[in-house]
Amino acid sequence: MTAPRVTDLSDFERRVVEAAREGDLLGAEQIEVADLAETDDPDHLLRAEVLRDLLLGRHGDLDPRGVVLARVRITGALILDGATAMAGLMLLNCVFDQPVLARQATLPHLYLIGGLVPSLQASRVRIEGDLHLSDGVRITGGTPEGAIRLIGARIGGSLLCRDAEITNPDGLALEASSADLGSGLYLHRGTLISGSSADGALHLNGARIGGPLECQSVKIANDRGPAIEADTLTVGRSMLIRDTELTGTGEIGAVRLQGAQIGGQLEFSATTRITSPDNRLLSLSDAKATTVFMPDGLVCPDGSTSAECSRPELVWLDGFTYAAIDPAFGWRRWLHLLRRHTEYYDASGYQKLAAVERTAGHDGNARAILIAQQDDLRRRSPDALGGPMSRLFHWIWGVLAGYGYRARRTAAALLLALVAAGALGLWAGATETRPGHHAAERVATGTSCSPVELIGLGLDRGLPIAPTGLRSRCDLDTASAAGQVFTAAIWGVQVAVWGLATLALAGYTNLVRKTA
Template sequence: MLAESRLTKAERALVEAVRSGAVLEGGNEIRAELIRDLLLGRHVDRPDPRGVQLSGARVVGALDLDFVQSPVRLRLADCEITEIVTARSARLSALDLDGSRLPAFHADRLRVDGNAFLRGVVANTDHPQGAVRLTGAHIAGNFEANGAVLTCTRGPAFMADGLHVDLSVFLRRGFTAHSDDHHGTVRLIAARVDGDLDLNHSTITNSAASAVSARGAQVGGNVYLADNFTASGAGPAASVVLHSANIGGMLLVSGELSNPGGPVLDLVHTRSTSVYLDDRLLCAETCDGRRKMRLAGFTYASLDHTGWERWLHWIRHHTVDYAAQPYQQLAAVQRAAGHDAAARRVLITQQEDLRDRGDLRSRPWGKLAHRAWGVVGGYGYRAGRTAVALLVVLLMAGAAGVAAGQVPTSPGHYAAERTKNARAPHTPCSLVEQVGLGIDRGLPLGATGLRDRCDLNTATRQGQAFTVLIWLLQGAVWALATLAVAGYTGLIRKIT
């Protein structure tokens, strides 16, 4: 504690300002130790609830607020603070550092009973723990750092893992953060924000890792990454990581995201009530598929102003690898809205993507069979195709019967002729009988009975050849009939 007799004129004026609730303005030089004493209730028996208020001052020395419990607020506006400010495990009524310049602010487990303002703060450091650090902190009001400029070369610019804010977090209106650290620039991992998370009009960059990482964050309201929001990252991690985040409102992304070494957006296992992604996010000047995102496990109730066809295009051409869930989710949303045709289109595209990027790539025959199934039956989502194919094969069987009735085996005899049960045995079958023979042979079930009067002569090579041909057609009829039934009942779709 500073002795009363050692206080300077400016410091005595600050003591009187705390007693009366006034703001001490001007270019005064104040020792950091006095600020700590005043927050602890020293020098003033009954401090005004407005607390310690300095504007335009120069604070010298280490401002150590660790474990300080104070019923009054701290306001250092437009001040120059010469050393790192620490407030670990402290509790303050309110905090306001608007417009101040300082090396860094480290306040793990800080508790603020009201709002915490770092608007316009400028912090530049190479400290490995970051420029602004609020790990595990709890702020009962809003947290605002609008217009702040944070730079850290060896650590995150804004480190707030486990932060809990009862209202909203605003990092907007010119908020700028840069880091060269592999831990990321702005970190809100496992943070809880009961209101909105707003990063509109902010610029966040990192030369080695993610620009924004909010893995596992819980946001009760909306997440805004729009209106001139810029995030530039590097490496395999996405520029913006919202992996496993839970968003109670809308996720709005319409800024400029870039990452030359990996995806721009990670929404793996993220949950949101609604989502809007601007076209320019992935298809800026051209849509060449180079900008990617991760979507596996992302769930939402609606696409807010984002057309399902555009979303389908992104899943197909702008995801890092194939995953079934994004297609299933989009189809479920379309089906819930009554757009069954759109849902079928989505699921057919899923099968095409599975063929091109899924496990089928390592199985050439499986890939070929999958492609054939798509052509014949639309992967079970266009069963009408299968019915048409079944009809075509039956017509081929009828044509085979006609052909057999035209191929001679010996003078006056043909590969298909009347049987001994007919009125004129061993004579040529009529055209109707030949067609009926082919269909009768091709049908797996439900024979027409024509073979009692007209059948293939299997004692001849020609008759045997036509028998084998019709067996093959019969097998095709079996397969197509099975697929048609499965397609109409949804069995194939349930399996795949």
């Protein structure tokens, strides 16, 4: 049954009704917000049920500009659950002594500018225009549900928090999961969002933002979980985090954007800081953005690009896709994050970074990234390579062939093997086995071979194919112990030449490419 309209209006309440009909601002005399919260002056008091009647049109038609009040204390609970307001509401430095309840309500717009609100419970609310919380408004909460609760809300305009203080010592600060924000989410200029919840201080899981998401000069903190939890968030344009302090904790980072879809760039400015007592900073697992802008010190304050780092900060980049990274940050810094600031080996991060560099025409960078991937695989996931012998061969393959990405290195190693074969021939010709005889000598006469013949002998025995026939004139004396040693050594060179030749051929013809 619908509650009857309140008829016993005070003089001040009648003035409120008349001002709303005319579209005028009704402002009580100057008073500080702290004093307003305690005053019993009837010229500042408006009962919540009278305001509800006014918004529902029970006092006649209202001006399209809506109800505009300043420095008013609203007593009792403003209950708009399921209601459809005839006009929007703008409150300037007003105070509520009980929560505002607007669950499944419909409003043209809602502006809370300055003042104090115990909490705003507005799940599945529909606001045709904007929801603005600005100019020093303080919204507090004392329950786990959140100081502001906008689950499934539909806001046709933007959600703006500017110089707002949204706090909840017992749970979420701003809960907007599955909300639809048509024009954007703007957290600007001195806004503080502070909560104490495992689900984040700012909770945006599954939310859809038609415009940008901007955090500019704000602080978001949570002592029990992430500062921002925004898994599967969809942002139609860019997500810009500038001059912002984000403090949180949790197993998957102080800022969680897992599976988020960002239509424009993802930018963290140089003056943005993410901190966590357990050094777990940022998760972008399975997220997507067009361009990534990230300052040097956001994750690794040392600014390192090397394969070594003692900084403990962690990020999650597995499955994160992007079209480009900030040139000022550079692919080497991103590679450093993959190698030293992720919790476990993941191939997808390396593959994506290599693909971005290859698309940009930087094939040499792409090869360096893929080589680093294989090094990281052996370092952090050796069991994936098999047993000790497989790991040894993997290491040798990396040293000699760059895992198939450095064919020139293989060719150089092949050249060194051939030089070693020639050197062994010379050495054998200089090694005396008995008076007048050497480990390598002329076959017919047993006399010394010339230096050219000895080098040719080493190459002839070292090369696995195309013998020159030189050994019919000059060869190793395999009857002697020294000759047998040199024979075995050259067999080893021959095996190395076979292997290196195979690797070189495979590298040049792209037959060997490790991508897993």
